[in-house]
Amino acid sequence: MLGTLISQTANGLVLGFVYVLIAVGLSITFGLLGIVNFAHGAFFALGAYAAYQLVQMFGWPAVIFAPLLVGAVGMVVEVLLIRRLYGKEPLLSLIVTFALSLLIEALIRFFWGADGKPFNAPPLFSGVVEIGPLLITNYRVAVLVATSVSLLALWGFLSYTPYGRILRAGSRDPEMVEMLGINLQRVQTAVFGLGCALAALAGMLAAPLWAVSPSMAANAIMPAFVVVAIGGLGSFGGAVVAGLAVGVVMSLTIQFKPDAAAASMYAFMFLVMLLRPRGLFGERWERFE
């Protein structure tokens, strides 16, 4: 019993870290661009499929390019589509990004078919690890390490690089950033690309854990919203705390009462949004209230 509990909690942390990675991309996009990107889950799915394709064509090492490719696609999408949404009413970005997500899902279906693709963990990480009562697959450990490293790198990027400074400043006062001589348009394109790359990275890492199918987008976007809503829109720390909490809660519920798992996640979000609508760590965003 204890072994199951501990192992499942560990699995929950892994799941949680993946959620955090997805949610952080959404949060960054929202923070600087003020857009809630409903297509974020679709980029997650795109990451998984890109990884699948690259492995098929070039073998395992090529998988690193998946997030980069999807990030590039994201930047193109920003230039063509997303930048027309800035400053307009929220309904417009809701409609466009929602339709975009359905479009990307349809494109995935078109190129790769509607059936799921088999995607097993790389042979390097097969097998399990046993530490006392804890039983966990090697791949999950690898995912844990990979996401933690990515999140740390992202945090470092935001805190210590000039670019990260611009991002942090821009999420508070984009006009002032412009008056200091920084071309905001280019920053916006890059940020959107970054958000998509993060989603794709999460998709690539999650691919062996979940089924790779066109509908995996929905399984990513809704938890992402839940995490961001609970943690607070625009808050990095909030996304981390909320993501881990949601991951663990989900995993434990799945173990003991599987049918209620997803519903419990939404109920949690509902509760938080009613009591603290800006989330646990969120700030005031007048344009959305």
Next chain:
Amino acid sequence: MRSTRPWEHPILVIGAMLIGISAVAYAMGMPMNRITQIAIYTLYGGGVNFLIGYLGLVPFGASFFFGCASYAVAIGAGYYSSGNEIQLVMLALVFSALLALVVGAVILRRRGLYFSLLTLACSQIAFEIAFKWTDVTGGENGLQNVPRPLFSSALAFHVFTVVVVLAILWGLWRLAHAPFGRVMQALRDNEQRVTSLGYNTYLVKLIALVVAGAVIGVAGGLMSLLLQGAYANNLSWQHAGDAVLMTALGGVHHFLGPLWGAITFIVLEDRLSAFTENWWLFFAPIIILFALLSPEGMQGIVQRLLRRDRWTLTRAGIPVRPQQIVPYQSSSTANADSSPILSIKGLSKRFGSIVTQHNISLDVQRNQLHSFIGPNGAGKTTFFNLLTGLLEADEGQIVFDGQDIGKLPAYRRARLGVARSFQILSVFPNLTAFENVRIAVQGASGQWGGFWRDAHDNAADNARVWSLLDAVGLADRAGELCISLAHGEKRLLEIAVSLGTDAKLLLLDEPLAGLAETDRQVVSALIQRLAKSHAVLLIEHDIDRVLALSDRITVLHQGRLIADGKPNDVARDPQVISAYLGKGTESGHGLPAGVIPFNSAFRAEAASVPKVPLLQLETVSAGYGGGTVLQGIDLMVNAGEVVALLGRNGVGKTTALRTMMGALHASSGRILFDGVDVSALSPDRINRLGVSIVPEGRRLFPNLTLLENLRLATRPGGAALDEIFELFPKLSRLTHSRAENLSGGERQMVAIARALMAPSRLILLDEPFEGLAPAVVQEVREAVAKLTTRASLVIVEHHAEAVLAMADRAYVLVNGKVAFCGSAASLAGDHALQERLLGIVNVEAAGRPVLERVS
């Protein structure tokens, strides 16, 4: 009101379309089910659009009501096996209405995006329950065998559905024109304004949600009768947005939008799914293109082609203008009641460490024009917010007409007779001028009035509206949409709206802001007339007018009441004079010896270069939201100069700096920097040409440290950090403090230092001494003085003393125009001129015209 021609009545159009399509389908032998589905989705979209188009709320998870109702019908049919279609539809309606009541009571406290996300969460919770709770909902397979005893054939059920759909849509159409529906539309445009007119907006939203939920529920019930079963897929995430997308495609600002959306949706799904399961591949780009290119949807395109580019949520047109408009008469006539209408005792309010109101006590008499003036930051608008209930006071008592209103919510105070106009224009942009005023009148005469009769049928209210429009001179413009009115007309409209509530006390917050001279005269005359029958409280910066028109003036400064009485007395009060002109309230005017920059090498060198002005503004006009703040100003800064830009609040000093910086585009005129036209450049380009700004309020990035704030602005050619710390030694110890933890003076120095981090030839400083304690002002003044050796400066201030000593030339703005342009020394020496342009002097008493160019 002109009667609608048959082909314009939307219900007839929908009926004709549905019958037409049905006939075509019947003749071609196509399954009638598809057309029934179109009718059902039209109803679905109609309910959703009731919230989007009429209320401004986007229920992204509206499928929640649709799906739950379909299950309610299926489950209900299981228990009550002799139920017929009519009973089941009633069940769907009642069930959904109750569901909407419960859910709405809980989630309507949140707005905008949060509301949408909560509805989405609801729909997903419902999906999970439907999908997993197999015992009750049939799980993945859903429920089957919903009976259809009365209308078993497809055609019979089709007729039943069309009749139900048309009946309910007709109900919605009537509701949209009824008083309730009209309030909804005003709420969509401006919720705060609706509250200030006395409406309980939470209740309005709740009732609207119940109605919409019920309508969507009926659609869901019909769907389950059509399919003779209930399934979970309608609740899934992919389908959650169906209704919103459909409605947006058709046009959210049109009653017929849902019809076009439903037809397109179902027909395309039908046709496309015949040869691909992947039909979103074609549909999604269509939606995206429409959303970006024609935000008004398919109906919008048609409207544009017909050259009748307007919303069609309600019938066009306004009630007929009467032959003879009854002149406006306030029902609160000038009475002999000498008791004060408003009594304020010990009012205090603070925001953290900032005290906006400190122990303010005064009485406001009836039928008087009572003005509130005070230098910037004196807390005047906050004061109005406290009186109207938008803010709650920390201490003190507010007694209105004998009643303590301190704890009442805003809408209740409005109902008692406290009306207000707003500093930033607050009207209903998408309604006609007539409707704007009518909403206020409706509020005064009886909040709801009804859900059935057309609000425009109320003759008594209509007559009052015409009287009000006539009183402000807008009777000829009554039928125009508010967005089509000129800025001055909108200000007049706002006053008419405030009057419509039949208020006893009028709080007018800067009603002249953004108006040109002629409009100011019109509005001032109106205010004067109103003061004969109402108690009028006025906040204004046009001091000359205030002095000429007011019966009584109260002066606020730094949260305290410093003077109160007749205009002439107040104008001569020494405390008031020093508050405005800054004499004696700060220590040490003039610079410490040795820092006077006139002899510095930089300035001497600059002075020897032939004078191509560094910065030149040629007849520049600019403003916000249609208003004009700057009215054709000419301004020049030469290399090496320090130019002071002075003027009272609201004259356009900050607007001028923002225009120079490119953050605001000039509506006319040219801006030249170093001979190059920069009028159309974005702020980052202008900054890279060498113009930096130290903005009002500093605008440091609070979440970054001091060092990061400086680093962000660093570019090659700018000052090195060592130089900065030499100039501002205090800052070297604070490098790792977050900007939000720095004191006001420290922030000001960082803001100044930041401007030096990039190579700047011109630095714009907006009120660098504002909000600082006197000792700190001295430090900052020394810092600014050091700047004069490195760049040309434009310093905006309203305390002339502080700045004239270090400036070469000065400009004084009055009401958006340049009233003085000359050497700083000459202005510094002419105290009478300073008082006239910057202080408060009763112009007529002084016997000289206001705007006299002195060079």
